[in-house]
Amino acid sequence: MKKVTIIALVLLFIFPATCLASTFSDAWHSQQNRIGVDKIAHFGCGYIIQDCLKKNTKLTCVERTLTVAAIAAAKEEFADAGNWDRNDFYATVLGGLVSEIKLVIRF
Numbered sequence: 001m002k003k004v005t006i007i008a009l010v011l012l013f014i015f016p017a018t019c020l021a022s023t024f025s026d027a028w029h030s031q032q033n034r035i036g037v038d039k040i041a042h043f044g045c046g047y048i049i050q051d052c053l054k055k056n057t058k059l060t061c062v063e064r065t066l067t068v069a070a071i072a073a074a075k076e077e078f079a080d081a082g083n084w085d086r087n088d089f090y091a092t093v094l095g096g097l098v099s100e101i102k103l104v105i106r107f
Contacts, residue, residue, distance in 0.1 A: 039091040046072065046095025054099065061100050068096035 046068050053064040072092035076084045 039087060042072075042088045042091035043095035043098075046092035046097075047099045048095075050096035050099035065093070065096055065100070069093050 049071060050064050050068050053059055053067060057064075059067065069089075069092075072089045075092075076089050
């Protein structure tokens with residue numbers, strides 16, 4: 001009985017969902033290509049670094065943001081052999097700042 005239920009679940013829900021997802025993925029990929037995968041990666045790294053600093057240190061928000069900025073600047077200076085891409089730097093710092101946003105919903 002379980003085998004029939006799983007097959008029915010796949011045929012009725014999962015397969016159509018993947019087909020629909022592939023149609024909507026074109027819009028996502030065009031947006032992703034416009035921004036650039038590199039900038040998305042920088043944004044994500046900034047977010048992760050800031051979040052780790054928030055959870056594991058007693059630094060203030062400003063100190064954490066300055067630390068992320070310093071790491072981003074060091075990456076641009078040393079890993080890219082001094083070939084600065086300021087948009088990479090901005091994306092990394094912005095990712096860190098987004099990590100600090102708190103959404104409070106009160107009812």
